[in-house]
Amino acid sequence: MRLQASFHLPPSIISRLQASVKAAGALVILLGIASLPLGVPLLLIVPVVVTSAAALLSRFPPVTLLRRLLMLEPFAVAASALVLFRPDGWTAFWTLLVKSSLSLTIVIIFSATTPFGDIFMLLRRLKLPGILLTTIALLYRYLFVLADQVERMRRARAGRTFAKGRRLAWFLNSGVIGHLAVRSVERAERVYAAMRARGWE
Amino acid sequence: MSMALQVRDLRYCYPDGKEALKGVTFAVEDGECVGLVGPNGAGKSTLLLHLNGLLPETDAPLPAVWVRGIPVSRDRAREIHRRVGLLFQDPDDQLFCPTVFEDVAFGPSQLGLGEQEVKTLVESSLRTVGLEGFEHRMPHHLSGGEKRRVCLAGVLACRPEILVLDEPTSDLDPRAKRELKALLGGLPATRIIATHDLELVVELCSRVILIDEGRVVAEGSAGALLGDETLMLAHGLEKPHILRHRHPH
């Protein structure tokens, strides 16, 4: 389970910034990091300083930040390992790893200091198509409801399952996902009725 | 006294052929609070969806439901939706917006009201249900009772003349139940409450309609109808405790 959106930082300079300013700032920093060449590790000092400053200003507890970073790190490590085949393998590997970790830190700080409502308003102002915005809003609204449902179904099934084994687990989990699909479709029908009941075309 | 709602020989078959309503007839007067009781699968929820025009999917040849004399049909759907507010059984179905404010504002903004007007309506509706200052809360973080009350605020914000409530007290703890009961009792609108919570019916409703297998089985005052133990048991219900204590001997 990776769901931990109900995470709140204490108010800080960064959390008080407008979402659009934060997003623009994050994108500029990310682009800056992305355009740094591999193999020149000294240049990394600049984004390290910038990112640390952002982390300090956001009042992010360092241990929490590290824990979240480590949770998201595995793919970055695996992908970084692919550059080991370059002539400058090790330098490139470490540079890439640091670059991706710094970028991840920036994204983590952005999402932890910006409530979903603000992010959603930003997407709306960016003129995303209406159907995509509706989908994102409903996704966020029902994600937690469905995640709870998954947990309950899994527990209920596990409680009646006495054999063990990988094959059984696959059948069990697929059954849970299948049931969840049906329940989601049925809920969509009820949500549509509720929307129509309050005047939606 | 004028009629708020009239239902005459309402029939409905689900697309899979199952006959859910087999000729339901009743009427509700202005300002009345009517209880709708009956066992699971009696057709209560299906009936409620007809009262606000969500069913049938396509127009029947003859109208069977009238709201203040207006026959319910596809082309009058908008007007019917506004006049009849429907509270759904599962608050998670009805609270589909990311924040409480947006959810309560959903109906009014569909009706084409101005931004300031919508805001005022949202505030007053939340005040009515006792949830002032909840505008920016997320539905996921609300308790069951709070969710139900936000749903009610969303319905009230459309300023309906008739309230139709599907199991308003299900899944609530006793305190939330009590609070909601007081809230519903204080509303001026005409109310139709479908529920298994017979104590709620005894306390709020002047009249009760008993439905089973898609038909109206009995109709009468709450005391007389719910106090009839044989009738109750025959239709999967039981005489509420509150009436047991008032037994004649």
Add this chain to the structure above:
Amino acid sequence: MHIPDGFLDAKTVAATAALAAAGVSMAVYRARRTVPPAKVPLLGLSAAFLFAAQMVNFPVAGGTSGHLIGSVLAAIMLGPSGAVIALSAVLTVQALLFGDGGLLALGANILNMAVLAPLVGFALYRLVSRMIGGPRGRLTAAGFAAWCSIVVAAAVCAGELAWSGAVPWSVGLAAMTGIHALIGVGEAVVTMLVIAAVGRIRPDLVGSSAPVPSSRVSFLVYAALVTSVVAIFIAPFASRWPDGLEKVASTLGFSARALPHPLIASPLADYRIPWIESPGLAAGLAGGVGALVVLALSFVLATALVPRAQNGR
């Protein structure tokens, strides 16, 4: 397969973002005409469902676990345009709220997993389910398409990493497609099991009722997609990267020492066919053989899951 930030350079970020935007716009344009208002909430609920389904872990060997991506499942349940929109919403929320996949890389991730994977997967699903026919054919097609969608997304992902100058194309392609050829088998099995489970409760949701592309434009779009899939498998033949797989193979001794985990060495070794000289040909052949094997396995699993009596429908 969520690409984090830091791997793609500016030009790749711009190009993939533009392509993703074009793909999503096309889906939105088509959805406006083909998705009725009653199905709009379904897109949102399905997106939430896909997100929640991705959190269900399936145990794999050695204490590791994997999860469903669901591109083909989404395409079968929602049609291609709806799947593109729902999957894009999932990736957007994952990137913005959960740090899963980078912000700059969002375009690339949407292109790979929310545009190409469901579209290619759906095209193949239709093709194979027509060829075999019946519920068994549909299930086989779903498994095969799920595997292909993963491998194609991985191949394009490798291309993006190579174009950014981070990972050499030959190494990236072999490693990414090699690993994802295995992951794809899991995706295929889970997709088939889930579709079978849904089919037992609500067969209409995963049945043959998917919208049939009738216009010439849709036909051209599908034709272009299938061509691009073929191109991706053929691309290695044309690869003129100076140090091909042979070069890599000679470096393998180094890599085996460098990496505590033989993450790259094993699929690379599996991927090379010893008696074929050209590395591109080897990769292409391996891909083709892999696809055939997966098709056969999908058919076997489908036969096990669909009782003979039900296959007449």
